[in-house]
Amino acid sequence: MPNPNSPNGCYQRHGYTVERTPRKIGAGHHRAIYDHNGQQVLNRAGYDAEIQFCIEHGLMLKEDQDPLQSA
Numbered sequence: 116m117p118n119p120n121s122p123n124g125c126y127q128r129h130g131y132t133v134e135r136t137p138r139k140i141g142a143g144h145h146r147a148i149y150d151h152n153g154q155q156v157l158n159r160a161g162y163d164a165e166i167q168f169c170i171e172h173g174l175m176l177k178e179d180q181d182p183l184q185s186a
Contacts, residue, residue, distance in 0.1 A: 119176050120169075120175050120176055122148075122162065122165035122166060122168075122169055125169040125174035125175060126148060126169075126174070128174070129151070129174050130150075130151035131148055131149060131150055131151065131156070132148070132149040132153075133146055133147075133148055134146070134147045134148075134149065145158075145159045146158075146159065146160070146165075147159070148160070148165070148168075156168070
């Protein structure tokens with residue numbers, strides 16, 4: 116079970132699909148993310164961009180979000 120506020124947790128909870136394809140060079144996979152309509156919303160975005168997508172699209176559980184640090 117993924118962490119609820121990880122990208123995988125957000126996608127799973129909101130009906131998104133994660134498609135993994137092996138990298139041609141190096142370990143790991145490239146990820147393409149599709150919404151519940153089958154529309155690709157992210158491709159090879161990386162963790163930080165996926166977290167930002169989850170925040171911007173309201174996929175995070177609000178009670179678990181860390182408040183933004185003020186300077």
